[in-house]
Amino acid sequence: MTVSTPPDGEKPVDATPDDRDPWRPPPPGPAPASRGPHPMEPLLLPQPRAVGMGIPALVLGVVGVAVGMLVFLFWVSWLPSLLAVVFGCVGLSRARKGLATDKGMALAGVVLGGCGLLIAIGSGVFTGFVVKAMVDDKREQVEEVRASAEAQRKTSEAEEKARHLSFGASYAFGDGLKVTVAKPEPFDPDSFATGHEKGNKAFQVTITVANTGTERFELDPGLPRVNDADGATTELVIDGSGRQKIISGYVLPGRQVVGKYAYSLPPDAAGTMEVEFSPDEEQWERSYWSGPTP
Template sequence: MTVPTPPDGQQPVDRTPDDHNPWRPPPPGTPPAPWATYPTAPIPAPQSRNGMGITALVLGIVGVVLGLLIILFWLSWLPALLAMIFGFVGLSQARNGRATNKGMALAGVILGGAGLLAAAGGAVLTITAVKTVADGARAKVKEVKSSASAAEKARHLSFGESYTFENGLKVTVAEPKPYTPDDFVLGHAKGNKAVQVTVKVVNTGTARVEVETGLPEVSDAEGASAELLIDGSGRQKVITGYVLPGKEAVGKYAFSLPPDAADRIEVEFSPDAMRWKDAYWSGPTH
């Protein structure tokens, strides 16, 4: 903006107040304004991260306790493994200055290792015990089978041998002899071969024993049941009633055999078929 020139050649007077001139230097002797100071808040110290060490210690204790319980050892490996993991993390934080419970973290690692060892030991003991029990059971089964096989074998005899039943009756079947029936005969077809089977029963016990089944069963060489022969000769005798201690009873029976299957027979007999398994006598016929 142009300032008009005053008359008489006078210079224009600057009437701008001093306090409105930002570029005017300060008057001499005036000190500069001091910088303003502001209060500063204290910087908080970093918090310690002790959770990993505490967790490792607790899990380590749980792992060791479960490992010492035989029935719960299989549960101890998980807390023990976690204790070692958290313990190593806690040790790392302690080395970096972010945790102050290095001892807890180290204890968690140690207890975790102990828990894993306890779990492994429990597993070994359990496997060993199970194997021992299984081996014992197999041996027992084998023994029972062997005993049953021996008992079964003992019940198969040759003619002339004896077998003693559990009631004390000792039974012997003699070698069959040829038998000639009389004219009046039942159960004997023409052309068949007749044989006589003699069964002797001796009471070896101290009390009388009843013979419940006095009739033997006879099979021919082909395994077919032979037919009981009955005639009027009176030579046949059926064992019935009681046998006193030290006494014997003898039964005589005649059977009819087909001529093509009469060379060998098997006699099956038990003094009480409802209680005792049959014994078997076999051999050739003459």
């Protein structure tokens, strides 16, 4: 059997026996690709539990207690103490649920916050009592001063009222001196009198100073002051009759001195008169005797 020549002139390749063997196993193919490692599920690591509100609760509790111990700042300790209690309760709740690990600090914050609140409340109550006691004491002092002033006013009014007497009455000045002003008597000045105008009415005032004490007393009364019915000061009448007598010198124990003075009053204000007198004006205020004229 002949093999035809290819048209391009090349010689055909002779077939090998292997190419013609139908029972021959197929030639080995390429080596299989290497397989990678078997895929594994990622490891689930336990998540760390977060720190809760224990630290701020503890810090605020310490601050509340520390501030509460200060004398002038205790009144602001309630705020950090209250926040410490709130944060501590929140921290304890989170710790029970397993969301936080600071249960001890949260509990300490609650305890310290409670102590801070107690300190703030106790200090406030104590301060309130102290302030109330101070206010009550000041009020008592004011009441005492007011009562003393009222008593002094009433005493002064009583003394002032006691120093206004009617003619013929006696007033005790002190040191055993007792003064009596008699009811005025008409006085007829002589022709040489001074201080008396024509048409006026003249009256004589008799003053008696008695020493009821145990020691003599030097009198320094000055002249009595006499006012007419209108309250105007009247003129002292001096004449040559010798009927006037001025009080001066000493008055012995158990003795008395008598002074006589004449005064001229205008006719339209001569219905009443007032006499002011003191045995020693440097020691005692004047007393007043008043009443109608004859």
